[in-house]
Amino acid sequence: MTSTPELPLRNEFFLPTNSEVGAHRLLNDADKPCTYLCGNSLGLMCKRSRELVEEELGVWATRGVIGHFDHPQKRDWVGLADHARPYLAEIVGANEKEVACMSTLTTNLHLMMNSFYKPTSERYKILCEAKAFPSDQYAFASQAQAHGLDPVKTVLELSPRPGEYCLREEDILKVIEQDGPSIAVVILSGVQYYTGQWFPMQSITQKAKEQGCICGWDLAHAVGNVPLSLHDWDVDFAVWCTYKYLNSGPGGIAGLYVHEKWNDSLKPKYSGWWGHDPLTRFAMPSQFSPVEGAGGFQQSNPSILAIASLLGSLQTFRKAGMMAPLRKQSILLTSYLEKLLFQSKYFVPLEEVSTKYKEGKGPPGFTIITPRDTKDRGAQLSLLFLPSGTGVMQQIFESLQSHGVIGDERQPDVIRLAPIHLYTNEADCEAAAQYLNKAFDEFEAQAS
Amino acid sequence: MTSTPELPLRNEFFLPTNSEVGAHRLLNDADKPCTYLCGNSLGLMCKRSRELVEEELGVWATRGVIGHFDHPQKRDWVGLADHARPYLAEIVGANEKEVACMSTLTTNLHLMMNSFYKPTSERYKILCEAKAFPSDQYAFASQAQAHGLDPVKTVLELSPRPGEYCLREEDILKVIEQDGPSIAVVILSGVQYYTGQWFPMQSITQKAKEQGCICGWDLAHAVGNVPLSLHDWDVDFAVWCTYKYLNSGPGGIAGLYVHEKWNDSLKPKYSGWWGHDPLTRFAMPSQFSPVEGAGGFQQSNPSILAIASLLGSLQTFRKAGMMAPLRKQSILLTSYLEKLLFQSKYFVPLEEVSTKYKEGKGPPGFTIITPRDTKDRGAQLSLLFLPSGTGVMQQIFESLQSHGVIGDERQPDVIRLAPIHLYTNEADCEAAAQYLNKAFDEFEAQAS
Numbered sequence: 024m025t026s027t028p029e030l031p032l033r034n035e036f037f038l039p040t041n042s043e044v045g046a047h048r049l050l051n052d053a054d055k056p057c058t059y060l061c062g063n064s065l066g067l068m069c070k071r072s073r074e075l076v077e078e079e080l081g082v083w084a085t086r087g088v089i090g091h092f093d094h095p096q097k098r099d100w101v102g103l104a105d106h107a108r109p110y111l112a113e114i115v116g117a118n119e120k121e122v123a124c125m126s127t128l129t130t131n132l133h134l135m136m137n138s139f140y141k142p143t144s145e146r147y148k149i150l151c152e153a154k155a156f157p158s159d160q161y162a163f164a165s166q167a168q169a170h171g172l173d174p175v176k177t178v179l180e181l182s183p184r185p186g187e188y189c190l191r192e193e194d195i196l197k198v199i200e201q202d203g204p205s206i207a208v209v210i211l212s213g214v215q216y217y218t219g220q221w222f223p224m225q226s227i228t229q230k231a232k233e234q235g236c237i238c239g240w241d242l243a244h245a246v247g248n249v250p251l252s253l254h255d256w257d258v259d260f261a262v263w264c265t266y267k268y269l270n271s272g273p274g275g276i277a278g279l280y281v282h283e284k285w286n287d288s289l290k291p292k293y294s295g296w297w298g299h300d301p302l303t304r305f306a307m308p309s310q311f312s313p314v315e316g317a318g319g320f321q322q323s324n325p326s327i328l329a330i331a332s333l334l335g336s337l338q339t340f341r342k343a344g345m346m347a348p349l350r351k352q353s354i355l356l357t358s359y360l361e362k363l364l365f366q367s368k369y370f371v372p373l374e375e376v377s378t379k380y381k382e383g384k385g386p387p388g389f390t391i392i393t394p395r396d397t398k399d400r401g402a403q404l405s406l407l408f409l410p411s412g413t414g415v416m417q418q419i420f421e422s423l424q425s426h427g428v429i430g431d432e433r434q435p436d437v438i439r440l441a442p443i444h445l446y447t448n449e450a451d452c453e454a455a456a457q458y459l460n461k462a463f464d465e466f467e468a469q470a471s
Numbered sequence: 472m473t474s475t476p477e478l479p480l481r482n483e484f485f486l487p488t489n490s491e492v493g494a495h496r497l498l499n500d501a502d503k504p505c506t507y508l509c510g511n512s513l514g515l516m517c518k519r520s521r522e523l524v525e526e527e528l529g530v531w532a533t534r535g536v537i538g539h540f541d542h543p544q545k546r547d548w549v550g551l552a553d554h555a556r557p558y559l560a561e562i563v564g565a566n567e568k569e570v571a572c573m574s575t576l577t578t579n580l581h582l583m584m585n586s587f588y589k590p591t592s593e594r595y596k597i598l599c600e601a602k603a604f605p606s607d608q609y610a611f612a613s614q615a616q617a618h619g620l621d622p623v624k625t626v627l628e629l630s631p632r633p634g635e636y637c638l639r640e641e642d643i644l645k646v647i648e649q650d651g652p653s654i655a656v657v658i659l660s661g662v663q664y665y666t667g668q669w670f671p672m673q674s675i676t677q678k679a680k681e682q683g684c685i686c687g688w689d690l691a692h693a694v695g696n697v698p699l700s701l702h703d704w705d706v707d708f709a710v711w712c713t714y715k716y717l718n719s720g721p722g723g724i725a726g727l728y729v730h731e732k733w734n735d736s737l738k739p740k741y742s743g744w745w746g747h748d749p750l751t752r753f754a755m756p757s758q759f760s761p762v763e764g765a766g767g768f769q770q771s772n773p774s775i776l777a778i779a780s781l782l783g784s785l786q787t788f789r790k791a792g793m794m795a796p797l798r799k800q801s802i803l804l805t806s807y808l809e810k811l812l813f814q815s816k817y818f819v820p821l822e823e824v825s826t827k828y829k830e831g832k833g834p835p836g837f838t839i840i841t842p843r844d845t846k847d848r849g850a851q852l853s854l855l856f857l858p859s860g861t862g863v864m865q866q867i868f869e870s871l872q873s874h875g876v877i878g879d880e881r882q883p884d885v886i887r888l889a890p891i892h893l894y895t896n897e898a899d900c901e902a903a904a905q906y907l908n909k910a911f912d913e914f915e916a917q918a919s
């Protein structure tokens with residue numbers, strides 16, 4: 024593959040070594056970086072994040088409460104979340120006031136649903152993909168229940184066609200068209216966590232709007248991964264976490280977007296002082312007067328350590344030139360990994376799976392359920408191990424780990440691998456393919 | 472004063488120096504610790520907190536995603552919040568399952584109100600203190616509005632008698648008795664942020680329960696400050712932040728308590744995967760099955776850096792012997808500071824203020840609006856500067872700061888000073904009184 028010249032920025036990151044991740048079969052390369060393909064679950068730490076966290080610890084140690092208003096690096100804590108906004112706005116394709124850096128993903132999802140989901144007897148359904156991330160499923164069900172509605176009748180799930188894993192654009196649009204008048208909110212994930220499918224966000228949003236539905240997105244796996252234009256696509260709201268492609272660290276602070284067209288008509292349902300106009304926030308008037316835009320949804324003063332850690336990564340995004348070059352690099356890397364996987368003798372094209380694995384039997388192998396077209400996916404490839412339900416995945420996963428290839432397992436049969444634009448290189452892709460083949464070879468040898 | 476032998480644990484903390492806090496009139500003592508009396512706003516950083524944050528950064532750097540389940544210090548991130556629970560339970564007087572370490576204060580307040588506030592046409596009021604912390608006021612008003620109620624008619628505020636600053640127990644109990652049948656939720660702050668009054672929590676809770684009201688508490692200024700027995704007092708719910716007396720750092724992770732008697736009948740209204748039974752959380756079933764107790768209210772995976780920082784302080788609390796010795800030390804310190812302030816020639820006893828400052832005129836001075844009885848207050852003393860509304864406070868505040876005395880100003884007339892059991896010493900109290908007198912001397916000299 025031909026890499027974009029400046030990327031990856033491996034040196035900006037802490038790369039766990041083989042020994043550190045327990046790669047016990049790579050004793051000779053114990054101190055070399057492992058093959059980290061799990062940035063879709065937890066992004067690696069960049070050096071700038073560590074630096075900024077250390078700096079904030081230092082300010083706390085030396086200034087105490089004064090850091091809120093008089094910060095040696097001019098990052099007064101009282102406004103620190105606002106430092107993240109320009110970056111986040113650019114990454115999701117929005118105006119600065121349309122985004123807020125706050126709280127956590129599921130909490131933000133509820134905040135948004137609390138303001139946007141207003142079911143009536145005609146228009147009450149929540150449309151999402153089947154097998155959405157469980158937290159979203161729980162959130163949608165509880166939102167329905169909060170309005171006295173039966174989740175089973177309220178939450179409408181989009182399922183793939185029989186034998187397929189991804190949703191077809193035409194099928195999604197058809198459901199929105201057919202059920203439109205009864206759908207209150209269309210809320211899918213931008214990139215599906217399990218299959219890696221990048222949904223056609225623009226056309227779904229457009230169709231939802233045509234049908235008078237609110238359209239929101241869970242961008243957990245999309246933000247920092249694929250280019251987004253929330254404002255121009257006319258998306259109503261979106262929420263995301265930052266610990267995946269945005270590398271903010273475990274449980275990092277989340278984000279939220281609200282289209283500015285809602286500024287006048289939509290107020291936060293459950294307010295807190297951090298959403299109050301900063302000019303009078305500390306005068307502490309008893310009447311709530313929200314910040315215009317997404318910021319009005321803030322309830323509490325946010326964790327400074329969490330924001331500092333995120334900021335370090337966002338500055339590294341800037342150094343890389345933000346999403347355009349990163350997306351280019353990401354396509355190159357994922358395509359390269361895919362090419363190597365296609366060459367594996369254990370690879371089974373998706374369209375051959377049903378005939379080759381009749382009644383769940385057949386030789387050990389794998390297929391890729393993520394769409395092939397780069398416009399329908401982000402960085403992640405989801406490998407489905409065959410025959411399904413026979414435990415092949417688990418053994419391969421452990422073998423990969425013992426060779427320092429860190430992916431992410433989803434029981435019973437899937438391993439997700441995500442080369443990351445900022446820090447993965449070609450050799451990582453090659454190592455993943457090589458050790459995958461080795462794992463299969465050994466699996467076969469064992470079985471015979 | 473006679474100090475408890477082991478306290479303070481000053482050496483366990485980073486004490487900002489005079490030069491670091493901008494004490495420009497103490498050039499000769501520039502490198503000595505400042506007089507930090509602002510732990511009621513932001514607690515200082517203890518060394519163990521820094522250590523633990525550094526350790527978690529190290530785990531992220533060296534293990535990436537593996538830290539969630541296989542942590543070198545046996546603090547798997549997936550369960551890290553649970554490490555804080557035993558400490559928090561002990562500090563608030565609850566069983567472990569009754570508390571959760573999660574989210575932020577105002578957000579938790581809404582979560583609790585969402586489950587506990589169920590207004591009917593007869594019983595719909597929210598009883599709180601007048602001039603509650605603004606975030607709470609906004610929260611209560613928006614909770615009323617979310618149910619289509621008028622906040623003005625719904626939120627019932629307890630005001631002090633004319634000319635008084637604190638609420639009298641008898642007055643609070645009388646209102647609960649008189650309005651009981653129309654009150655849905657009694658929710659006050661445990662220790663009032665402005666006056667420093669520690670409300671008689673047990674008798675208020677008991678009276679509220681007698682009247683069939685839900686009783687909740689905002690413990691922002693109470694937790695880690697005064698001893699609490701939430702479970703035994705039969706408190707229904709409570710919420711708190713940890714960045715004040717619990718020293719977790721700016722915007723630190725918050726806490727939540729729900730009495731176990733609610734386990735069967737009360738479910739989280741808005742659910743998320745982190746409240747789901749951990750045994751099946753990663754199997755990701757589509758049906759939500761909450762953790763028993765407070766943990767079921769968790770929505771999202773929490774910030775590891777924020778928890779690590781809190782844990783460091785909680786371990787330091789343990790080292791100090793937890794709340795019993797700390798409260799003893801706190802009483803000694805605050806009483807000592809009060810004694811020194813009483814001796815100031817600028818001190819005006821509260822009962823003399825109205826006669827001495829007729830029509831808002833009189834010599835520069837100060838009184839203390841915090842209750843005198845130690846059973847009615849925590850660490851904080853709230854100084855009211857006189858004559859009120861004339862800007863005395865602002866000048867004194869700046870003078871104190873120039874001498875390294877860090878308190879907390881509340882416009883227009885109050886400075887709050889809080890000696891902290893864990894790290895304040897007698898000399899701090901003496902410095903505060905000394906520089907306060909000096910500030911007044913200079914103020915007078917200027918004026919004449």
Ligand SMILES: Cc1ncc(COP(=O)(O)O)c(C=O)c1O
Pocket residue numbers: 295296297322323324575576577578604606607660664689691692712
């Ligand atoms: C009594 C009280 N309630 C609520 C809050 C708001 O806290 P947060 O911003 O953590 O939600 C504070 C903050 O100082 C407080 O003192």
Ligand SMILES: Cc1ncc(COP(=O)(O)O)c(C=O)c1O
Pocket residue numbers: 127128129130156158159212216241243244264743744745770771772
């Ligand atoms: C698509 C999606 N939604 C929601 C969540 C839940 O995130 P949180 O725990 O930050 O609320 C995740 C977490 O991985 C996710 O991938």
